[in-house]
Structures are given as C-alpha cells and as structure tokens.
Amino acid sequence: MAIGLAARKEERLAWGLVAPAVLVIGILIAYPTFLNLFLSFFEVRLDGSKTFIGLGNYKNLLTNPNYYASIWTTFIFLVGSVAGSTLLGLGTALLMNQKFPLRSLVRTLIILPYFAPVISMVFGWQFIFDPVNGIFNFVFADTLHLISPDTNLIGDPDSVMWVLIAFTTWKYFPITYLLLLSRLQLIDKSMYEAASIEGAGKWACFWHITLPEIEFVLGTTILLRLIWNLNRFEDIYLLSPQIKTLSVFTYEQAFSGVIDQGLACSAALIQLLLAGIGIVYYIKKVLKW
C-alpha cells in the first residue's frame, strides 16, 4: 500500500515537472496545427481570400496518382536512409569503442559531416558526380574505365535514389554514432570478461551483451531518424528535386508556381496521420515499449 502511494506521488511529481514544457510546446504547436486543419477545408488564394470547399482538397489529393507515388518514394527513402545511418553509426561506434592511436582525433573528425552546412555539402556532392568535370567520373570512367563516360549517377533516375540514401546516411550517421558510443562506454567490461571465460566469441558477446545493453538507445535513434527523415526536405530538394518524397510533394503543392495552400495543408495532415500510425506501431509492436 505504502509502495503504491509512493509510486503515485512520484508519478504526480513527474507530470508536474514535464507539465510546463508540455504546456509551452503545446501552445506553440496547437495553433498552427488547428489552423492547418482549418485551412485544409478551404481553397486559399494568394490575395488572402478563402473559399470553403469541404473535403475537396482531400478528394483532390487522394485521387492524384502522384500522391501515392510520393508515399512509395518516401517509404523507400526512409527504409534505405534509416537502415544506412543506423548500421553505419553502429559499426562506427563499435569501432571507435576500441583503443587505438589518435582515437580522440578520429572520433572528432567523424562528426564533421553532421555539422557541415547542408548547402555546401550538396554542392560538393553535385560537383563530385558532375558527368563532365566531376572527380567520380574522372576516376571511374576516364581513369579506371569501369563505367561509361556518359554516367551521371546523381541525375540517372535508376541511381539517384541510391545517391540520396548514401548522402543522407553519410550526413546523419554521426548522431547515431555519438549516441551509441556514449552508451557503449557505459557497458560494464567485466561482462565481456566473464563471457570470454565461458568461451563466448566476439559475435556471441555482441549478440548477448552489447545488443541488449544498447537496445533502448538504438531503438530511440531509429525512431528519431524515422521522424526526422520523414520530414526531411532541404537535402532532398537541393540534391535531387526529381525525387518527390511527401515533403517535396507538399512543398510543390503549397509554394511552387500556383499556390495551393489548402491542398498542401491537407497533404501535411495526412502525412502527420500516417507518421503517427507508423510510429505508434513501431513503438508498440517493434520496440514493445
């Protein structure tokens, strides 16, 4: 009974502590969210006038085959980029958890892509893959003759998604690496020693000690990366605007040429709904939190 009372007190305290932050963030996002919902039922013109069209924007959106194509594109991008940044982040964290000369310097250098401005990185990559002057074609086509001189990896529809996934993986794996490395450093070394005495190999140690220990952090980084990449816009639009993920599709509806903010609001709301369902499913069924 006493334990239950203490637990309830603790719970009340916890809610009390997070309440101010929840309140402030709630106010900051509640207004635009409900305004977004409101506008999604209107045709919004550039002169500020609005015409109520009911579910017209949703009907328009859901009968547009390009919208479904953008959902599929987003799915491929999410799977590739989240898997890529997670695996590379995990591998790098495991490697950087070993002792070797100049480890501190290498650990720092690895983070650089994450801090570099997106725009300069995008232009750098575009120049690397430029079919006429780029270093990639210079090495692989002109020097090693492994690919056709006509290759444009960043422009070819068959390869551009892979380039985008590679770019996103490279740019954002450091945050996964940082979070996992900090967790790896907290694992009690004696657990590995004991397993080693029992005859466990490196793979068994990773599977039965490391992975369970970092499971929560790993799950969290995947979750965050899913949310962030779902809404990622600037990297995709700058590097390869021909890849129409949901964010790019929504932007083009709202701000490109003929302004259609009502339609964009409905697209954003459906995206929010889809993301919400996906994330809750991930938390409940995959992470089992």
Added chain:
Amino acid sequence: MKKGITLLVVALLLLTSFSNVFAGGQQEAVEAAPEVATPAEPVEIQFWTRQTQSERQEQIQVLLDVFQLLNPDIKVTMLPVEDNEFSTQLAAAGKANRPNLIETSAFYAMSYNVDNIVDSSANKAIINSVGADSFFPGSLNNVQMGDGSYFGVPFHFAAQGIWYRTDWFEEAGLEAPNTWENILKAAEYFNDPANKQYGILIGTKPENYTQQTFTHLATANDAHLFDAEGNLAVTSPEFKEAVEYYKALSEFTPPGPQTWRARDYYIQGKMAMFYYSTYIMDDLSLAEVAASSLTSENFSDLGGGTFDSNLVKNTAFVPLISNTESSGYGEIMTLSVLKSEDAAKTAATQRLAEFFLSDENYIPYLHVAPGGMLAMKTSVIESDQFINDPKGVYANYGKAKINEIAGGLGAMQDFLKTGESLFPESASILAKNLVGQMLYNVTIEDKDIDDEIANLEKEIKRLLEN
C-alpha cells in the same frame, strides 16, 4: 508512466517537425491592419528585384539612394528574390508583407494578376505617364490581359536562342542551327561523350529553363498549349512532334537532368551549341565574368579550361528557329505594382517605377547586366549611351548586332498566346512546371511520349478545374 511520457514526447516531436508546414498557412491568415503614413514619416515601400547578384544590387541601390534623395518622403527597401522563388516568397510574405513593386517575368506577373494581387490601374497610369508610344511597337500586348488591363509595365527583355561555335561549324561545313533539321544534324555531328564533348545544351531538368527551350522549339512547329479557339492542344500532332524532336535532341545534351548551369561546358570549349538568353553576352566576352564557369584553377587534371578570348568572335546567336514557321522567343521582364490598401504607398510606388523608366535612370539600371537586360523603349536601345555600357560588352558585339537581336522581339512567340488569342491559364500551367515535368519524364526517365502527353493533359485539366 514511462510509456506515457515516451508517447507524449514522440507526439510532440512529430507535431513540432510539422510546424514549418503549418507556419505557411499561419502567415496567410494573419492580416495586419493597413499602415497609415503620417506626413512626418516617409512612406515605406518594398521593391523586389530578380537581380540577386550582389554587384547588381549595389548598382541598383545607388539608383534607389538617388531616388530617396529626390523623394525624401519615400523610403524604399529592396529585396532580391530569385525568379523561381517569387511565388514562394509572395506566399510566405502574405498580405501584410506583400511588396509594392516587383520586377519579374511577364508570365509570373500574369499569374499574380489571375490571383488578384496586381494593381492594373496603377500599371496603366505608369504606362500613360511614361508614354505608351515610347515602348517597342507591340510590346504592350505582352503585358496586357484580354480585357485590356495591364498586369505589368514592360521593363526589359532578354532574347533567347541558340549560341553556337561558328569556327566548329565552318570547319565541319555545317549550316547555322536555325532550323529543326540543322540543329539536330549539328548536335549529332559534334556529340562525342567519350571525349567529354557534347552537341547541344537544352533543358532536361523539371524546371522553367526546360520549358523555355521547349517553348521556342515547339512554337517553331506551331505547337501550343491551346489552339486559337481555346481548346487544350497538347494532344495535337504538332505538339507530339515537338516532344519527339525534343527527346531526339536531348540525346546529344550532357547526361542527366540539365539546366542552364551546364552552359559552363560551352565556355570550357566542350559543347558546340547551347540554348540561352542574351544574359550570356558578358560571360562570353569578359574573362572576369566567365571565371566562375571555368574550373581549371582548382582541378587542372579535370581540364576545366582557361578563358578563350576568341570565344566571343567565334560565337554566333540564332534568335529565330524555324520548322513549319519561324519563331523567336525571349523573356520579358515587367515592373508590376501590387495591390495595397494604402493609397500613399501606391502613389509612392508609381513614382519609383516612373523614376526607373526615365531615360537617365533607365539606362544605368539596364547596364547592371549588359546583354541580359535589353531596353524596351525604342529611343533607348538605339542610343549610343545604351550601347556604351561601362563593361564594354555591347561594344564587343557592335550596334548592328545588338539591334538585330533586339529586333527579334517582334517575332516572339510563347505559350501565353496562340495567334492573337491570350490564354492566362497558360501562365498557371507554366508556373506549376507541368510541361517541364513532362519533358523530364520523357527525356530522362525515358517514359512513353503518348502516355506522358496524356498525363500532361490530365494534369492541366486537374489544375484548371481547381
């Protein structure tokens, strides 16, 4: 408890990440009360220009400083905005922060007029004040709606066409690329990807440059978005032929989706022809302007190239292209007054536009980008003062050539007009980049032409129905 907080944090993260999208709508909904200027305070107006390069802005700012000295009751704020970004920025500005005067393409100004934010009566007052007769004959038709109202004032224009290497053509014994047949033949002849040399640059990226190159080639085949009776004409045989021709030509353009930036390959001596506006004139003739197009200083092994001082001499411009008919194309830039609830601001905006269009200020404005900003006032383009720009670009070409290029304005055709019929709907179609997307699908994604034209028709109908 842990589960509850985790779910709450996730929900907040999701919502926060969407707030940027929501903010777009937020801007539109907030409508500030109209400002009332008091006599003691200057009237503040905003001028948005497409001249985004810092050197150009500095020169325009000098003109604005002079204007403010002469008109101490007016304060002007200049904001440079990329042409492709104009609609985005206007939507983000909302009604409260809407600019008073914009310098933008005619078709964007037309689409803003359809959106009911252009003050056509103020534009008309400016034209009357400057003198309707002072503009090139027929140029006012390019800024006029069917009902006679003006969505802008003609400001300057850049003729567009094919620039080509006369020395290469002479050596190969090829004729100037002024017909569909000559262009395709030369593009195929000079295309040599194995040696990093390409036949021609046309747009293949889904953006406005692609629509511009296509428009010129398509109108040379009498292909339009609408026929003279106003029926959608993208399924016409002429339009399909134009798309097929464009697809064939794209085989000789550098690989991947290309845009205007690939003109660098021409300046590096790696391309025989490229489609461009007269904005290129200074890049071809001045080493310091061409520097950004040459990469050899940083990557000597990649053979970027050094400035070829003979390039201007060995380059010629074809402003008229023909197949079934002869067609010219260019981009007309307008000054357009946007609606304001404050009459004092509108009056101040008119004074600024009239200031820009007076000969003594008009020429310095046009000289910020010699070649790209040809005068639309007859008296100015024929004057020695205009030809003698400070950089000496026009002098490199000669007065006769400049007048010849400017003469192409009379033969200009675009998708906004079919014959004498004006179709403002075309402005929306082009602004939404539907034609550019179709061309990207055909040239880069190698999709079936018939299917893509059918999709284009569907997309246009969807756009116009909404």
